[in-house]
Amino acid sequence: GPDISLVKSGKLTTCTHLPYPPFQSRQGKKIVGFDVDLVDLVASELKVKQEIVDTPFEGIQSGEDLNTSTCDVAAAGMTITAVREKNLDFSRPYFEATQALLTRKGKPYRTLADLKGKRLAVQQGTTGETYAQKRAVGATLVQFEDLGLLVSAVKTGQVAAGINDNGVLYDFVKDNPDTDVTAEFSTGEKYGIAVRTGNDALRKKINQVLADAKKDGRYDRIYRKWFGT
Numbered sequence: 001g002p003d004i005s006l007v008k009s010g011k012l013t014t015c016t017h018l019p020y021p022p023f024q025s026r027q028g029k030k031i032v033g034f035d036v037d038l039v040d041l042v043a044s045e046l047k048v049k050q051e052i053v054d055t056p057f058e059g060i061q062s063g064e065d066l067n068t069s070t071c072d073v074a075a076a077g078m079t080i081t082a083v084r085e086k087n088l089d090f091s092r093p094y095f096e097a098t099q100a101l102l103t104r105k106g107k108p109y110r111t112l113a114d115l116k117g118k119r120l121a122v123q124q125g126t127t128g129e130t131y132a133q134k135r136a137v138g139a140t141l142v143q144f145e146d147l148g149l150l151v152s153a154v155k156t157g158q159v160a161a162g163i164n165d166n167g168v169l170y171d172f173v174k175d176n177p178d179t180d181v182t183a184e185f186s187t188g189e190k191y192g193i194a195v196r197t198g199n200d201a202l203r204k205k206i207n208q209v210l211a212d213a214k215k216d217g218r219y220d221r222i223y224r225k226w227f228g229t
């Protein structure tokens with residue numbers, strides 16, 4: 001039967017923040033993506049279904065959603081950071097990322113110094129926002145609640161550039177050839193799946209599933225499905 005001792009309600013509930021393709025996005029009525037497929041492996045190991053809850057990133061990364069039991073896990077292309085580790089517990093890393101810069105094609109913005117006196121889009125509560133606050137000296141930061149709003153602000157020219165994780169920006173550029181990724185900043189980030197503080201049983205189960213999936217080819221298959229080759 002299902003192993004429901006690790007989850008709160010006979011389902012594995014996942015907090016995430018849409019849209020963040022290719023990690024999570026809506027496709028018709030379904031929510032699909034790399035993170036969705038990885039957490040499905042955990043759900044199937046527990047013999048339960050995954051149910052996804054779309055909620056603001058702020059409550060995910062602050063630990064609030066997990067610690068108030070809104071969800072069993074959070075999977076949101078979320079970077080493991082020392083600050084976040086005080087408020088939630090992360091699995092082993094499952095993906096690597098760096099901050100990157102999105103511009104309209106042909107614009108001369110390749111470094112943060114090039115954005116002095118310009119408008120730079122950041123996504124609220126993210127590592128990209130924190131990086132820009134420290135490094136984009138002299139730029140005007142314009143905050144957006146989600147990735148969809150950020151990339152469309154760049155595309156329509158409301159801002160000179162936007163900062164976000166490389167994986168999502170390269171995914172956007174594929175379908176939007178009027179935009180370009182002009183820089184990567186080597187921030188050396190690693191994504192983790194989060195559980196509420198102290199939920200070691202579930203965290204260990206996730207680590208075991210990730211390790212097994214890396215060994216037996218399921219992780220590679222999911223990687224190729226969402227990133228190609």
Ligand code: GLN
Pocket residue numbers: 017020057076077078079080123125126127128165
């Ligand atoms: N990886 C970034 C962070 O953790 C962005 C995550 C997101 O916007 N979903 O802050």
